[in-house]
Structure formats: C-alpha cells, structure tokens
Amino acid sequence: MRALLSGNEAIAQGAWEAGCSIGVAYPGTPSTETMEAFAAKDGVYAEWCTNEKVAVEVGLGASAAGARVLATMKHVGVNVAADPLFTAAYTGVGGGYVVLAADDPGMYSSQNEQDSRYYAQAAKIPMLEPADSAEALAFARDAFALSEQFDVPFFLRSTVRISHTRTPVETGERANAPAKPYEKDASKWVMMPAFAKGRRKVQLERVRQLEEWVKTCPYNQAEQRSAEVGVICSGAVYQHVRDALPEASVLKLGVVWPLPARAMARFAQSVERCYVVEEGSTYLSEAVRAAGVESLSTPSPLPVDGELSPGLIRQAFDLPVAPHAAAAPDVPARPPALCPGCPHRLVFKELSRARAIVTGDIGCYTLGALPPLSAMDTCVDMGASVSMAHGMQLAFGDEDKRPIAAVIGDSTFGHSGLSSLVSTVYNQGSGVVCILDNRTTAMTGRQGNPFNGVTLQNRPSREMDLEAIVRAIGVDDVRTINPHDARAVRSALKEAFASDQLTVLIFRAPCVLLERIVNPPFEVTGTCTGCGACATLGCPAIARDNETGTASIDRALCIGCGQCAQYCGFGAIVSEGGR
Ligand SMILES: Cc1ncc(C[n+]2csc(CCOP(=O)(O)OP(=O)(O)O)c2C)c(N)n1
Structure with missing residues (x-):
C-alpha cells in the first residue's frame, strides 16, 4: 500500500514488516516518534527504558533469547549506550538486532552535534543510512536479516531531515519471524577475557565478510550523469545534492560503514572532479582519501557545523542561488520560553533571587538558563547536574558557603541522575538537589517514565515513590514543595542552603501540557x-x-x-x- 510516512514512521514500519517483535528506547529528538509508531502496531511489545544503555541491554537480552529487536535513540543516547554496543559487536546477536542512531546536525534540539558514523567505524557495527522514507523502510526491514546473517547488530543512521520529512513509501505485509530457539553458549555471550579474545577474532573475520558484502551491496548506487563533476554523499545530503547540482554524477552511499573503498575510488576516476559533500563532520572525505583518492576536489568551504541545504551547496560551487535560498528569512527571533503556567518557572526565579550557582540538566527546565531568569550556570549532559554540583563543592571546599543547587527533571533523574546522587551520598557530599517533578518527560513530548508510572503501551505499571527512593539511598532531608507557591519555594531553598546536610527538594506539580490549568486569566x-x-x-x-x-x-x-x-x-x- 502506498503511504506518506516520516523517516521515523517508515523505520517503525520496516521493523514491523521484518517481524520485529520487541522495541526498546529512551526518547530523544529526532528519534522519538520511531518507537511511538512501532508501539502502536499489532503484535509488538515496546517499552521506554530508563536510559539508552538500559534500552540496548534489554534489547540485547531479547535478541540473545531469539527475538528480533529494534532499539532507538538520538545521537547523544549512543554515547550512553556505547558500553554495551561496543561489546555487542563481539557477542553478536541471536534474533536480528537493529539500533537507530538519529543525528541532529544543526542542533535543533540537542546539546551538541555528533556524527554517529564514527561509532559504527569504532565499534565495527555496520551502518545503513537511508536517503528518504522509502529507503528508511527498506533498510530497516532488511537490516534484521542482515543482522542475523552477519551475527552483529546493525545500526540505522538518520538525521533530523530524514526522521521528520514525510515522503512516499510502499508498505508491505509482516513477515513471520518466529523467535529463534535460545541456546546457551558462554563462549559467545560471556565476555570475560578468555572468551572475548575469541570473539574479537570472530569480529575481525566478520569485518572482512562485511567488506566483501559491501562491494556488491545494492544500497550503494553510482548515478552517472556529468563526466566532469561527481559527488560522493549519503542520507539527506543526497537530496540536497540532487537539488543543488542536478547534472552532477553521484555516488550515493546507503552503507556508511564499512565503506566500499574500491567503488569510491572507481567513481572518483569516472569524473574529472570528485567532491565529497557531507554535513557535521569529515567522516566521508577522510574515508574517501583513505581509499586512495588523492585528487579529491574541495568545493569552497562548506561548513562542517550545522545542517547543509541546497542553497549552501550551490554557494560552495559558485553557482547562482535563488534569493529565498540564499538569505536567512528576516523574521524576528523567537527564543524558546517556558510555557505560561510552567511549574519550573518559580524555582528558577527563586534560585536567581538567592544568587545560587545552579548546575543544570537537560529538559524543558534548561530554559531557566535564559534571561530574564538566567538561573543556570552549567548544562552538559543528562545527569550531570547532580555530579557537577558535587564536583563544584569539592573544588570550593567546605568553608565556602556559596549556595550551589543541582536542578534536574524527573525523567532525567531516572535516566542518570539517580546514579549521580548515589555517588554524592556515598562520598558524603552536601548541597541542594532540586528535582523538578512535572509528572512527565515534557521536553520530548510527554512520554512516561518510572516516576509517573505511565508505560509506552499503557500496560499496567507502578509509579515509583521518588521521596522513598531518595531516602532509601541515604538522604535524610527530603522535602516536597508545590512549585506554584512562591513563598514555599523561597523558604525551602533558604533552609536548604543554610543546612550542612545534603538536601533533596522535590518540586512537584504537573506540566501544564499534561493537566491544563483552567483558571480564569x-x-x-x-x-x-x-x-x-x-x-x-x-x-x-x-x-x-x-x-x-x-x-x-x-x-x-x-x-x-x-x-x-x-x-x-x-x-x-x-x-x-x-x-
Ligand atoms: C542521552 C540523552 N538522551 C535523550 C535526550 C533527549 N532529552 C532531553 S531532555 C529529556 C528528558 C526531559 O524530561 P525531564 O527530565 O522530566 O524534564 P522536563 O522536560 O519534563 O522538564 C530527554 C529525553 C538527551 N538530551 N540526551
């Protein structure tokens, strides 16, 4: 059936068609809708995990037990999941295992830009990169069988343009892929050095096989047009190149690791001038040079940072650019802001009033860093607020009484703040940790998390008792405050800053998008x-x-x-x- 799907929906459809029965994820833009779309399909089980490492491990367990599994995450989630991923490239899989890494060049909704293709290369996990939704569906569908054939997880890489753009696809039927029988095999699954050494050899042999496979893989296509200009590219950039340079020959890479070295060199020889056009890094151009293409032409410098566009590519090739593509539209800037009625707002107002040093974290509440609240000093990665506050205190020393507060959301606390807090308690840290419990994972679209007990497919769960958990790890001073009450917020912070003990303040009120306040204005x-x-x-x-x-x-x-x-x-x- 013909349908118009976003890349994310197409990946979910492809996984479903491949008979994938289990989905695991932690939300993160631009990947989030993939697992939401997969969870809505018949005959599948899907869950939000507390973080990406956990998701990849749950997925690996399910794969070891024989099921086909899809794990999805944004690029920074791959950092969190890197530990199990690198070793999964030793163990290999049972049922086919596909991991989506959704990159965000241009940082529309991320704290950094990363090119996940380097992860594929470093971990030796093959990576497919679709250039539209039809390919997203096909690559996702095929990757499960490939994963089983080569006994290794397969990465799918998307970027924000592929994940969020709707293009036509042809959907198909669901394949029957019964779980493979589980077989105990310590030499494959117990990665202690004695066995891991053996699996390392298996991995290297697999790389050789993958390098053979990629030579004839139909996902890489040379489109011969001009004999003068040729471009090597992949993913969304392929679409920009076709738009910007319609006459150019193009080598479109659907497999971005391992790369087809000989095909790249052959393509480079087939044109007078060969270029690599890519966004976010120099991954491809380095690989093309390493493949022996010394005469790689460079268009006038294309930015390595940010997202490419047809206009930028035409500019780089000294071609005329349509006025609308050349200039950024002249519209007033509209910086993001906390919603009217957001329960996070007063906490930042009062932290700002207290002139506290605030180590922040990632969520809607990161907007507390912006004027006029300007109440956040750091924001690095999920969970860092609590650990960085502890680090600051170590550096300032006990005598220094500057108020320091870590601010973290409920989902982020479950993701990785909890282990940071355990470390602070274990090491006798003090200070103030503010958990902004708005009863949801608001920033990525109100997903469930352990502290609201809402699961992805609305299966029964339990809401974890945040106060009890914090007390159980050894924090004696735990208080719950209504964040809409300015006086209560102020006095809780004042008392906490005056105390020598570690204090956890739980500011609890639902996100306004969760429970609409319907008071008169x-x-x-x-x-x-x-x-x-x-x-x-x-x-x-x-x-x-x-x-x-x-x-x-x-x-x-x-x-x-x-x-x-x-x-x-x-x-x-x-x-x-x-x-
Ligand atoms: C490693 C990693 N995974 C996922 C994300 C995407 N992400 C950013 S904040 C966030 C959760 C925010 O929820 P919460 O902490 O409850 O704060 P809220 O937005 O509700 O205020 C997520 C999933 C990320 N930035 N980094």
Whole structure:
C-alpha cells in the first residue's frame, strides 16, 4: 500500500514488516516518534527504558533469547549506550538486532552535534543510512536479516531531515519471524577475557565478510550523469545534492560503514572532479582519501557545523542561488520560553533571587538558563547536574558557603541522575538537589517514565515513590514543595542552603501540557506602577509598555496559574474571576 510516512514512521514500519517483535528506547529528538509508531502496531511489545544503555541491554537480552529487536535513540543516547554496543559487536546477536542512531546536525534540539558514523567505524557495527522514507523502510526491514546473517547488530543512521520529512513509501505485509530457539553458549555471550579474545577474532573475520558484502551491496548506487563533476554523499545530503547540482554524477552511499573503498575510488576516476559533500563532520572525505583518492576536489568551504541545504551547496560551487535560498528569512527571533503556567518557572526565579550557582540538566527546565531568569550556570549532559554540583563543592571546599543547587527533571533523574546522587551520598557530599517533578518527560513530548508510572503501551505499571527512593539511598532531608507557591519555594531553598546536610527538594506539580490549568486569566489593574517585577518571571503572557513600563497580560496566553500575582508588590495583578 502506498503511504506518506516520516523517516521515523517508515523505520517503525520496516521493523514491523521484518517481524520485529520487541522495541526498546529512551526518547530523544529526532528519534522519538520511531518507537511511538512501532508501539502502536499489532503484535509488538515496546517499552521506554530508563536510559539508552538500559534500552540496548534489554534489547540485547531479547535478541540473545531469539527475538528480533529494534532499539532507538538520538545521537547523544549512543554515547550512553556505547558500553554495551561496543561489546555487542563481539557477542553478536541471536534474533536480528537493529539500533537507530538519529543525528541532529544543526542542533535543533540537542546539546551538541555528533556524527554517529564514527561509532559504527569504532565499534565495527555496520551502518545503513537511508536517503528518504522509502529507503528508511527498506533498510530497516532488511537490516534484521542482515543482522542475523552477519551475527552483529546493525545500526540505522538518520538525521533530523530524514526522521521528520514525510515522503512516499510502499508498505508491505509482516513477515513471520518466529523467535529463534535460545541456546546457551558462554563462549559467545560471556565476555570475560578468555572468551572475548575469541570473539574479537570472530569480529575481525566478520569485518572482512562485511567488506566483501559491501562491494556488491545494492544500497550503494553510482548515478552517472556529468563526466566532469561527481559527488560522493549519503542520507539527506543526497537530496540536497540532487537539488543543488542536478547534472552532477553521484555516488550515493546507503552503507556508511564499512565503506566500499574500491567503488569510491572507481567513481572518483569516472569524473574529472570528485567532491565529497557531507554535513557535521569529515567522516566521508577522510574515508574517501583513505581509499586512495588523492585528487579529491574541495568545493569552497562548506561548513562542517550545522545542517547543509541546497542553497549552501550551490554557494560552495559558485553557482547562482535563488534569493529565498540564499538569505536567512528576516523574521524576528523567537527564543524558546517556558510555557505560561510552567511549574519550573518559580524555582528558577527563586534560585536567581538567592544568587545560587545552579548546575543544570537537560529538559524543558534548561530554559531557566535564559534571561530574564538566567538561573543556570552549567548544562552538559543528562545527569550531570547532580555530579557537577558535587564536583563544584569539592573544588570550593567546605568553608565556602556559596549556595550551589543541582536542578534536574524527573525523567532525567531516572535516566542518570539517580546514579549521580548515589555517588554524592556515598562520598558524603552536601548541597541542594532540586528535582523538578512535572509528572512527565515534557521536553520530548510527554512520554512516561518510572516516576509517573505511565508505560509506552499503557500496560499496567507502578509509579515509583521518588521521596522513598531518595531516602532509601541515604538522604535524610527530603522535602516536597508545590512549585506554584512562591513563598514555599523561597523558604525551602533558604533552609536548604543554610543546612550542612545534603538536601533533596522535590518540586512537584504537573506540566501544564499534561493537566491544563483552567483558571480564569489574570489581568493588570490601574495600580500597576511599571516596576517590572512580574516581567522578571519571563512568562510569555506578560508584556510591558515600552514607555511607561506598565504590564499587561495576554488573555489568550494566560492560563491563570497566578505565579505573577505573587510577585506584584502593589496588588495590581488580579484574577479576572475575582479570586
Ligand atoms: C542521552 C540523552 N538522551 C535523550 C535526550 C533527549 N532529552 C532531553 S531532555 C529529556 C528528558 C526531559 O524530561 P525531564 O527530565 O522530566 O524534564 P522536563 O522536560 O519534563 O522538564 C530527554 C529525553 C538527551 N538530551 N540526551
């Protein structure tokens, strides 16, 4: 059947058609919808795991037991999962195992840019890279059998353009892929040195076989057009190249590790000038040079950072660029902001007031770093808030009483903050950890997590008791606070900063997108003096007059949370409902 699917949906469809029965993931843009789409299909089991390492391990267990498994994650998730992935390339698989690494060149929703193709090369895990949804479906479908044939997990790489762009696909039937019988085999699955040495040899022999396979693999295609200009590329960049240089010959690589060295060299010889066009790194051009292509032409420098576009490629080749493709559209910047009524807002307001050093983490609450709240000093990777706060305290020493707080969301706490907190407790750390429990994984689209007990396929679960868990690991001072109550937030922080003990403050209120607050909106009355105190909350519903400074509230945006009214010293902000 013909359908219009995003790359992510197509991967889920391909996995389903291959008879894949188990899906494991931790959400992360641009990968998230893949597992959501897979979970909605008939005859499959899918779960959100606490993090990507856990997901890959659950998946490996299921594969060892004979099932076909799909694991999905964003590029930084591959870092978290790298430990089991590298060794899975020794053990190999039972049932076919496919791991999606979704890269985000341009950092639309990520803390860094990474090219996951380097992981494939380093871990010796073959990687397929589709250039549209039809290929995403086909590659995902075929990768399970390939994984079984070569006894190794297969990576699928997508980038944000492939994951989120809808293009036509032809969907098919689901194959019957019964789980393979489980066979105990310590020499394959117990990676102690004695056995791992044997598997290392197996791995190297497999690499040789993969290098043979890639020579004739139909996923790599040379499209001969111009005899002058040829471009080697893969994935979304292929589409940009076709748009920008329609006459050029193209070697389109569907397998990006191992690379077909001879085919690349042959292609380079078939044209007068051979270029590599790629985004995010120099992975391909390094490989093409390593394949013996010394005369690689370089177009005028293409950026290595950020996403490519047809316009950028034409510019690099000194070709005229359509005006709309050349210039960034002249629209006012709209920086992201915490939603009106977001329960995270007052915590940052009060941390800012307390002039605390705040080690932050990744989630909606990272927006607390932006003005006017400006209440975050660091944000590096998931879980780092708690460990970095401990590190700062070690450096400042016991005598230094500067207030330091780690701020972390509930999902991120489950992902990796918990192990950081165990380490802090174990090493007798002190300080303040603020867990912003908005009852969901808001940033990636409100997925479930252990602390709200919502599972991916709505199977029965249990909501973990955050307070009990924190107490059980040895934190005596654990408090729960309503983050919409400014006074409660202020005094909890004040007491925690004054204490020598490690304190965990759990700020609990549902994300406004989860449970819509339906209070009447607030309004500003004539007693407003224009002092601007309300505007320091950075609520998108509050505006100020350029000349007088007086505030106004946009009724369409205000959801009546009442946070701003608590900061007005003149009683000028009142509920329209007369509360
Ligand atoms: C290793 C890794 N995996 C996934 C992500 C994507 N991601 C960013 S924040 C986040 C979770 C946010 O949830 P939570 O901590 O509950 O904060 P909230 O957004 O609800 O405020 C996820 C999944 C990431 N940045 N890094």
